[in-house]
Amino acid sequence: MRPIDLRPLIADPHGTLAALREAGPVHRVQGADGNPAWLVTRYEDVRRALADPRLSLDKRNAKPGNYAGLSLPPALDANLLNMDPPDHTRVRRLVVKAFTPGRVEKLREPVRRLADGLLDAVEPAGAADLLAAYAGPLPIMVMCDLLGIPQERRLDFRAWTDALITPDPARPEAAREAVGNMIRFFTGLIAAKRAEPADDLLSDLIAVRDAGDRLSEDELTSLAFLLLFAGYENTVHLIANSVLALLDHPEELRALRKNPDGLAAAVEELNRWDGPGPLAIRRFPLEDVEIGGVTVPAGETVLLSLASANRDPARFPDPDRLDLHRNNSGSLALGHGIHYCLGAALGRMETETALAALLDRFEKLELAVPREELKWRPSIRARGLISLPVRWSATSRTRF
Numbered sequence: 019m020r021p022i023d024l025r026p027l028i029a030d031p032h033g034t035l036a037a038l039r040e041a042g043p044v045h046r047v048q049g050a051d052g053n054p055a056w057l058v059t060r061y062e063d064v065r066r067a068l069a070d071p072r073l074s075l076d077k078r079n080a081k082p083g084n085y086a087g088l089s090l091p092p093a094l095d096a097n098l099l100n101m102d103p104p105d106h107t108r109v110r111r112l113v114v115k116a117f118t119p120g121r122v123e124k125l126r127e128p129v130r131r132l133a134d135g136l137l138d139a140v141e142p143a144g145a146a147d148l149l150a151a152y153a154g155p156l157p158i159m160v161m162c163d164l165l166g167i168p169q170e171r172r173l174d175f176r177a178w179t180d181a182l183i184t185p186d187p188a189r190p191e192a193a194r195e196a197v198g199n200m201i202r203f204f205t206g207l208i209a210a211k212r213a214e215p216a217d218d219l220l221s222d223l224i225a226v227r228d229a230g231d232r233l234s235e236d237e238l239t240s241l242a243f244l245l246l247f248a249g250y251e252n253t254v255h256l257i258a259n260s261v262l263a264l265l266d267h268p269e270e271l272r273a274l275r276k277n278p279d280g281l282a283a284a285v286e287e288l289n290r291w292d293g294p295g296p297l298a299i300r301r302f303p304l305e306d307v308e309i310g311g312v313t314v315p316a317g318e319t320v321l322l323s324l325a326s327a328n329r330d331p332a333r334f335p336d337p338d339r340l341d342l343h344r345n346n347s348g349s350l351a352l353g354h355g356i357h358y359c360l361g362a363a364l365g366r367m368e369t370e371t372a373l374a375a376l377l378d379r380f381e382k383l384e385l386a387v388p389r390e391e392l393k394w395r396p397s398i399r400a401r402g403l404i405s406l407p408v409r410w411s412a413t414s415r416t417r418f
Contacts, residue, residue, distance in 0.1 A: 021048040024057070027398050031296060032338065035059060035326035043310025047321070049085025050398050055300065055319035056312070061330035061350070063310040064298075064322045069355030073301035073320060076102050080302045081317030087300045087399075088182065093201045097240035098360065099299045106356065109237060112226055113245070114360060116164070116219050122363040125160070129368055132159050133375035141379065145386050145409035149258045153406070156372055157253035160364070161246050166211065166218025171203065178203075179250055204239045219245070245361075253365045255294030255402030256285075257372045262392070262406060263288055264373075265385055267340050274342060275377060284342040285369050289351040291340050296325040296401050298353060324350045325401070380410035 024047050026034045038045055039059040047057040058064050067073055077100055080086045098110055115121070133156055140146040154176065162172050178196035186192050208224060215221040220242055226232055233241070264271040274284055301320045306313055314320055327350050329337040334344070352359040359365070376383070385392075386407040393404045 021046045021054045022057075023048050024050070024398050027296065028394060028396055031325055031401065032292075032329060035323060036329065036338075039326050039330060044312040044314070049300075049319065049321070051085055053083060053085040053319075055085040055321045056309070056314050057321045057323060058309055059323050059326040059330075060310060061327040061333040064324065064327035064350060065348075065354055067301070067309055067320065067322050068298060068350065068353060068357070070307070071103075072304050072307050074102050074304050075100055075106075075299060075301060075357065077302070079304060079317060080319065081315075084302075084317070084319040085300060085321070086319065090197060091201065092236045093205070093239045094197065094243045095240060096234065096236040097244040098357075099244065103356070108232065109241060110356075110360065112232060113219075113223065113241065116222075117361050117364055119363045122367050125364070126367055126371060128163075129156070129160055129371045130375060132156060133372055134379075137375060137379050141410075144411075145407065148261060148406040148408045149254070149403055150405065152376070153257040153261070153372065154254045156257070157368055158246075158250045160253075160368055161249035164218065164249075165220045165242060165246060166216050167207065167220075167246070174199070174203070175246060176250070179247055182247075200243060201239070204242050208239060208242070249361055249364065251400060251402075252294045252359075252361075253368050255400060256289060256365060256369050258403050258406050259292050259294060259401065260285065260288040260369060260373060261376065261383075261408070262403065263292055263340055265383065265408075266389070270340055270342050271377075278374070280342060281370050281374060282366070283346070285366055285373070286346040286349060286351075287340065287342050287344050288369075290328045290334070290344075290346050290349040292401065293325070293328070293351040294401050295351065296323065297399060298322040298324055299357070324353070382411040383408055384410070 022038070022045055038057065043058065043060045043063050045057045045059070047055055049055045058067055077086050098106060101109060133152075136152050136155055140151050146152070158172050158176055162169075162175075167175070178200050181192045181196035207220070211218075211221045212224050215225065223233065223238060223241060264274070274280060298321075301322070303314055303316050303318065303320065305316050307316075308314075309320070328334065331337050333348065352362045352365075386409040392406070395402045395404055
């Protein structure tokens with residue numbers, strides 16, 4: 019049987035996934051690179067699979083000829099998204115303390131100052147591409163500040179990330195160039211931090227590596243890459259997708275303005291409803307594994323659809339309705355099990371802060387183009403807009 023083409027997920031992800039979920043729990047599909055994979059669509063199956071130790075993230079367990087995700091050199095690929103225990107346990111333990119809820123909460127005020135500064139810059143114009151001017155810069159500023167990355171290199175990193183996630187068919191060499199630039203960038207940055215340590219996370223990780231040799235050099239560069247890459251890519255789209263969802267649901271937006279204390283719960287629902295990560299990182303069975311009544315052979319690729327699971331009516335009543343008061347316990351938007359998103363607390367806080375600053379600043383916020391003109395990035399890996407043109411009237415009216 020010919021694998022199902024996943025390209026319709028770009029134009030209509032939730033409609034396409036609903037049809038697949040109704041048709042069956044597991045489907046043979048064609049991955050982003052044209053190679054086959056198995057797509058899991060139903061909540062209970064996805065949740066169990068996320069925590070199943072028989073499903074490996076290590077690409078060395080992949081059978082040739084199956085979808086294996088991004089292909090990166092060892093200097094960027096030796097990261098948590100390609101690791102199983104015990105290496106995953108060791109590396110995650112070294113960095114997880116930087117992202118505890120308590121430490122993240124101490125960053126809320128600095129992040130709010132960054133958000134307000136970005137809005138100060140665009141407010142007089144009365145309109146902007148909110149993704150380019152606000153949702154995009156804020157997460158990269160936060161992660162670069164944490165890691166100690168110089169201001170003048172931040173735009174470079176955004177361009178390299180975009181080249182990897184949404185390759186330009188007209189420039190197939192762009193992704194390779196981005197990878198080479200990233201390796202040179204992180205190698206040079208680590209050398210500079212090693213020579214002159216500073217009060218930042220990257221200097222701390224270098225000290226751990228050099229003192230106890232608990233990180234290899236490839237693990238160190240790969241971890242720095244992953245923190246910046248994931249910290250930017252997921253949060254920028256969660257912020258932008260959330261703004262669009264609120265503009266598409268004015269009654270929910272009005273209710274949120276009246277109840278700023280509901281913002282944290284609102285972000286959980288916005289992430290469930292249309293989050294930036296439609297798929298969990300690909301997995302490879304260490305043995306033949308039964309999922310949803312289907313036997314997936316060892317070494318073949320398993321794609322767990324977080325977007326489909328989070329709209330499974332067997333778990334969430336009326337799942338296609340955005341309800342900012344919904345009980346979202348059990349949402350899989352940030353994963354489950356030992357690979358639960360390392361930066362979950364930071365991403366939530368940044369999104370809450372970005373929305374609070376925006377809604378506090380602008381009483382009337384609306385799209386500046388017809389809704390049908392908005393375009394999504396041509397990727398099944400990331401659910402994100404290409405641009406988000408908005409306009410506003412400015413007043414301070416709400417306590418966020």
